[in-house]
Amino acid sequence: MRRAVVLALVGLAVGGAGPARADPGLAFDVDGRTVVVTAEQLAATADVPETTYVVDGVAQPLRGTSVRAALALAGVDPDAISAVTASAGLALLQLTGPDVAAVPPFAEGPALVWVDAEGRTALLRPASASGRAAQVIRSAPNAPLSATVEGATAAEVAIITNVERAEVGERVALMAQSSAEDASYTWDFGDGTTARGEHVEHRFRRPGRYRVTVTAAGAGASRPVVIIVDEPQRRTVLRSRQAGANDGSADGPVATPGSPDQSGTAPVATPKAKPASQRRRRAKAGADRAEARPPARDPNAVAGTVLADAAAAPAPAASRSRPATRAASAADGFTVPPVVLVAAGAVALGGAGAWWQRRRSP
Secondary structure, eight states: OOEEEEEEEEETTTTTOSSSSOSEEEEHHHHHHHEEEHHHHHHHOOEEEEEEEEEEEEEEEEEEEHHHHOOOOOHGGGGGSSSEEEEEEEEEEEEGGGOOSSSSSSHHHHHOOOOOOOOSSEEEEOTTTSSOOOOEEOOOOEEEEEEEEEEEOOEEEEEESSSEETTTOOOOEEEEESSSSSSSSEOOOOOOOOOSSSSSEEEEESSSEEEEEEEEEETEEEEOOOEEEOOOOOOOHHHHHHHHHHHHHSOOOOOOOOOOOTTTSOOOOOOOOHHHHHHHHHHHHHHHHHHHHHOOOOOOEEEEEOOOHHHHSOOOOOSSSSOOOOOOOOGTTTTOOOHHHHHHHHHHHHHHHHHHHHHOOO
8 A cells, every 4th residue: 555645844844954955046044944945946936027126236137036935935924024134155135024025115126036047046135215235145156045034933834645656647636734824725746737726636647757846825835745657557458468478378468358458349258278287287187098098909900819829828718609700811821720721631631542542453
């Protein structure tokens, strides 16, 4: 039985530990826990269109994600914070609660975060009406920018599912859970499609490995749940072929009554092949019966015995029925009945006596 997969976290939190990989993004420290918002999440949630900001006295068109949206991705209520302090090396940049308000207090636009072409995460605090110049802080290339959140706690977001593997076209049921009240959920299934709602069902159209996440408004994003999708398996056909290979029968599936084949029609049931052991037992029994039978009679052989054999053999029992006569054949050789021999001897003796009398008579 597939074990239930319940992954809950604060954004992508790992309690008391830093980010698992040195990738661009924001690593928020919330109540002693590190919550990482990746560059992919920032790009997917970008809510600031191309806007001209004055940076180092030069007007530059920039676009990215507002710091307010980035805090929401981390599961932090932006309206509850007192300050966000970003640090990179010896540089510090601080944003207060009003700096991340729903209505930006800056004429140029909201506080902004983005990842530049060199893989550095940059955070910008626009110039204020009081004449304070815009501030920018950047991380090292391909590394997250660290920031500490004060005055707020992060909400927990979880994905609950009992599916780790699925087939193409199979329904996968997912449920979102969050400690935030009345949160609305947005799903990203990792295959380019999204959905909304606390309970969703999704069908993956291609095999692959998909990272599914859910984002709760005002609570943040969940840790990804990995679902492996395989090609559809023809279980009945595979079992039939395996059975055929085991008992030595012909290849191909054995149709079962009432089960449709690939064309959609019901196949005709075929008898199940007997196991090899049963066939071997029957073959051995047949061989034993063949050995027990008397040898087949040769139709060309002549019945009877020669005189020598007849003399040595015991006299046969008298029988009322006369033996069937048959025509003599060349295969009998020189076998002659005794009566004929006696008669021939008598004739020979009589002829010899007559010849002898003729010679002695004058």
